[in-house]
Amino acid sequence: MKTSTDSSRRDFLRATALGGGALVVSFFVPGAHRLAQAAAEPAAASVAPNAFLRIGADDRITVLLAHSEMGQGIWTALPMLIAEELDADWSRISVEHAPAAPDYFAQGMPMQFTGGSMSTWTEFERYRQAGATARALLIQAAAKQLGVKATACRTENGSVIAGDKRVRYGELVGIAAKLTAPKTVALKDPKDWKLIGKPTRRLDTPEKIDGSAKFGMDVQFEGLLTAVVARAPVFGGSVASFDASAAKQIPGVRDVVQVPSGIAVVADHFWAAKRGRDALRIEWNLGPNAGLDSASLREEFSKYAASEGTVASQAGDATAALSKAAKRIEAEYAVPYLAHAPMEPLNCTVKIDKDLCEVWTGTQFQTLEQATAARITGLKPEQVKIYTMFLGGGFGRRATPTSDFVSEAVEVAKAAGKPVKTVWTREDDIRGGYYRPAFVHKVEVGLDEAGQPVAWQHRIVGQSIIGGTPFAAMMIKNGIDATSVEGVADSPYVKDIADHRVDLHSPETGVPVLWLRSVGHSHTGFVMESLIDELAHAAGKDPLAFRQGLLSKHARHLGVLNLAAEKAGWGTPLPAGRARGIAVHESFASYAAQVAEISIENGAIRVHRVTCAIDCGIAVNPAGIAAQMESGVVFGLSAALFGKIEFKEGRVQESNYHDYRVLRMNQMPQIDVHIVPSTDKPGGIGEVGVPPIAAALANAVFALTGQRQRELPLRATS
């Protein structure tokens, strides 16, 4: 039981507002008004029944998010879980990112993070319990205040009601602060849900339409300087020597410091820092990756694909079954490196004091950033405060196991001896590595006389994302990085074949790699669903009917497949010059199917319409789910139509949105989303819309042109 007078997290918040950083905090720092208010509140002006919410005497319910809002909508979905069980007045809900603290570790994990499309489903129990136990506490308090039995009380829209008496939650804060909330209570029967399952508007809209929402980039306070860092032009390069004399002549430049990642120019504002960086003269030791070249890497990967790799999944004897098959299909697929390119370039603000390090940033990995800042500053992790700002997109880029952009910012602030916001330019972001790794898939499928697959041999070649990270012990088993083979090794198409083999090569290249939205599924969805289309064509069958046959025992795959096909009018005539493609893929414990309708205009693929069906179990916020499906489709279309990072002489060739193109308004298809009604436990949402779209698109291109494209991005064609 925590109250505002306990030695608790709230006291920390108050101490922050009142302590050495008081002026700072109340001056500019986002959330400051809330902190300042907290400091001004009299004792017991609020009660915190648990780590996930506070109830204010003003009836305001403040929900603390254990995960980061990066557009995926948990700023709304997680409060819905609490408000549902608390019978809260939805109009009185406020939301804050939680501090970095063990209370907010992901369940069963020793860290606080946002990823794997896990926020809503992994918090489905915990956040509902948080609301339900708070409600039980308020009922106890009301019973005491009203002199009735707790069993005589019910709750509704922010009040406890007993007979003709009604008391608002805010009026119970004083009494509730002296009581102890139960640890667990029974949750509502789903039939009684008022919020869960109802399309609910986002709670972060007001501040995101008037410019007041604070992202990491927007942190400003008196005395804060801005740094731009010159990093090696080749991954793994280092500074041989540098001359900062010209940089120091730029008005506004305050300091030039060397940090492990390069040379930082520290200035009064971004523009001076950027000009200062442009004026640096640096000799680099390029290191071992100076010859990095995309064409050579591709050749190297194809060579790997010719030899057996480490087995990821195996049954029967795929080789023997292939040799006996009536027909064999062989195909090699390839996808390039991809940059996340979130709209908000990476940035991190750091202020180091004698016994406190404060970090303001948009991160998906609070615990790792905290540990990293502690290591660099020599402080204890609990002396590092992480203030999670709104993330201007994440897509995995703000979840680096190496804490790359946070560790650099801490190094810069430490070297400068002043509070510094380190800001990346767009070019820094596109060229800064941590890409979705390139992959080559080499597949041989044996078909029987009827065209059904009877043997499947699938070789995957691509860098391990997990290797060398703190997650390796947990996520690499028997030499297999699960994220390299997900979507193939566990594919129902593959597992249903008695004789199959999936193996893996994980070469090292020197390119820093990272998870990108939908991780392994970002390539395996494309490969598997393109291949199935190839098999359907080889069997002379309709792509939908062929899938229906193969997936007959997989009800949830079939459910979304049929729904998407029906809603898209699969099989109905299209205007001349148009064609459809279909794909279905399971990821993150949810199922998505998509139908893309395309034409070719002026040699470019034009996507007119995408019909998406999603089965994510219980749909907590259908409005958010529809938005995430649209979002996943757009993200996947950007990759399928344009996305590639290439290397030449060690240098990344792309640099900004003109040559690392993403989908724009004039290329946007109509997207229709259909949610399968379900009482299954919730699955993921944020990444699930991405995997099928590239294959749906490629299959439509095949249907239209007869050309099977096995590489992304898809080529312009005629």
Next chain:
Amino acid sequence: MISLTINGKTQQFDVPDDMPLLWVIRDIAGLTGTKFGCGMAQCGACTVHIDGAPLRACVMPVGAAAGKSITTIEGLSADASHPVQRAWAELDVVQCGYCQSGQIMSAVALLKAKPAPTDADIDAALSGNICRCGTYQRVRAAVHRAAELAKGSGQT
């Protein structure tokens, strides 16, 4: 010293002429609603109005804006009551939100020029505003909705 009128308030700024307007607005004037996304007029996150016209502040030297009237997202309305903001709220457009100031400023300028825009008008006016979250479908719907709201209220 350069004189700028930002959201109706005239201020003097001691900055070099070639400093992009974006950084004057953000780092000197402290108005952070206008965003940095690309630095080369590719993404539209920095869109502001200069004498009513939508321009990319990241590539506009502040000297070129001297004496002109600049409107940022913060100056659009005092209480998010502009028809475009109301439409954005009604249709739940935003996701991460980082690009939305720019989307909104582009939409406002479009509706000023064309009170009843077609889809082609929206394509032409908003294709310079990138959204990595992919909110385009709701942006488009909200522009149409804002046109209706503006017609009803007489405000553009």
